[in-house]
Amino acid sequence: MATTIVMPKLGMTMTEGTIEEWLKKPGDAVEQGEGIATISSDKLTSEVEAPEAGVLLNITKEVGEEVPVGEVIGFVGHEGEEVSETASTLLEEKEEKPEALSQQAAPKETVDPLMNQKQDGPNRKRRISPAARKKAKELDINIATIEGTGPKGRITRRDVERAVEQKEVAVTKEQVEETVVERPIKTSNMKGLSAMRKSIAINMQESLANTAQLTLHRKADITELIAFQKKLREEADQNNIEIKLTITVFLARAVTLSLLDHPEVNTHLIDDMLQQYEAVHLGIATSLDNGLVVPVVKHAERLPLGSLARQIQGVTEAARAGENVEMSGSTFTITNLGAHGIEYFTPILNPPESGILGVGTFMKEMELDEHEKLQTMIKLPLSLTFDHRVLDGSPAAVFLRKIVHYLENPYLLLL
Template sequence: MATSILMPKLGMTMTEGTVEEWLKQPGDTVKEGEGIVTISSDKLTSEVEAPADGILLKVIKNVSEEAEVGESIGIVGQAGEEVGEATSTFEKEKTEPTAEVQEKAVQQVENQSEGHQDMKGPQRKRRISPAARKKAKALSVDVSKVTGTGPKGRITRRDIEQVAEQQVAATTTEEQVTTKPAVHEEEAMQVQGMSAMRKSIAANMQHSLETTAQLTLHRKADITNLLVFQKKMRTEAAENNLDLKLTLTVFLARAVTLSLQAHPEVNTHLIHDQLHQFEEVHLGIATSLEEGLVVPVVKHAERLPLGSLAKQMKHVTETAREGKNANLSGATFTISNLGAQGIEYFTPILNPPESGILGVGTFVKELTLDENEQVKQITSLPLSLTFDHRVLDGAPAAEFLNTIAHYLAKPYLLLL
């Protein structure tokens, strides 16, 4: 039976994707799990695998064309098979009109749209994808001034982005001419547009700051014993041929998971004035890419012992870096680590609707007094907890941060 190749959902906010490249052509043999087409969203470029063994019977969406999440972009089946047998999630959701009626309606709309495109002035209508319309609103682009490059002149998201880049370049050039009428060649600066991923990050971060009441608490955790414990665990793993990457972030993730279970009020989302408190801990791990930042998610971290947590964190972060179908949605709390960059404290920004995010800095050696007032050297880890003050007050947020520090100071508790 013929099987549809569906546009995947790469993130919580993704509604449409764009076909970037077909790795197979109609008539080519494919194997289940083999890469067949590359698609892109605002955040990622990802390879879609063949859903079954067979032959690529039909390409429904060509290169640069957009498709809604769940919509069929191609069909795999057996030689000579009728492609009409395949269905998609997108098609099943629209079951009210028959296929014949839908086809007639689409043709009628297309004919009307083509007619409208010949009109002049404000009455003129444009064919534009939902993703392009949303992008145009976000970037303040007048769609009446955009020339569509999609099928039958349809305006695509890329058309909007190109016009926005041209506007930025034109505005910058005008400002330079106004403020520096005699600019020398050696003083000229390079101007380039933002990538789609950078624009998405910028919009999300601005939305976060505009719609939440963010406050950040800072403190240090004594990880002197944790570093000794980490070294011992690594040695034990190596001697027993266990392929485990026991980084400091793994131990920290375990401490955060246990602390969220002890303080469930932090593991809460505020959605439409309703507080949603979760028993499950879905841990977001902020991961840096060359193009920007993504947050793959470790689902049900509360069920994972230390070794399993290490393997799952390695899997989701490597999958995200390779541009594959990483799980980028559903986190209940996020960890962001800038320790490798030498940063001690910073103010991480919430990823709504999450109510908390933990920033981790680079550990430092310090001198302090022990219980006998003798000087000793310890290793401290800077922690920065940003939380939504609409959901939490300062005292419970501080207690949560102190619990994390407690687990890090007594690392054997992480195994219980």
């Protein structure tokens, strides 16, 4: 009997995923554990693996379609084996049955008129998923005008969204033609946002719309920190200790200690209620090929420098590999653009946090020492964005100064 392939649950909050790409087509041989499709949620992208060896018999969901967790997206079985009508439509019947029962029991005047019409022609009954029906109702779209692209002409949520897009394009075109005729702008390609990109867009827009953000800039002299880092790396190598002591690790430790010294920054403002945390849960902004995620190091205040380094390496590598890693609950975030040569920038708050630290690239500067002699200093640009509803400029500046103090006195990071 054919084995079902279902939409997996990538994270605790995931309710549906999007089919990004089918890596195999019906009829292709597959090995158990081999990737057969790429899916994405609002935070992660991952591959769906074949549950057993055999042949990909059938695909029930198309690229771009949003599928609830646990719903069947395809079948794997033996070559020549047929997927029964019952098996391939079992989930559809399960979704449609409650609605049919509800319509049977409803008063006559509330029954959908499409139910009593012929099953062919323009007024035929439409197969539509519950998610698509809900979306059509929200957007006030007549499902009779939508052509379904799902199995057996079933209307999917993506079909509804596509109908809205086409309607908006038509309206916009009509308005332009009525007002002024302009030279058309040529476009090389048009495509919709990925699930991850849409999530980032929504979060960033909400962050700017719902907070009062202000950014402070200053540099830290990390000349001694660089020497300290080199010394620790040498000690680790001599003692066969595998550890990745990056500048981000020292920054994370400095931020953690500063948050313990200034707990008013380690806060969330939710519904006019300010929640202050004793624990420090650090978000480490991590860039991916197709977006940005913020894996979280929980209880950074409990971790000495070495353990903190391993935790940061672990969560960032897992995030880049598309593995299931904690992405929520951070109380403060660090984002680093130094590798791209950026000096100062204005990071956007990661809601509902009250602060985020942006880190730039190393800068060499010549300064006079206490003996009036020129010396080369290594400076690190820092950009602190904070929510002015929670903090005023002065305490925010004191907090940033504290971070600089720890970076300029690196031995304190071990205490």
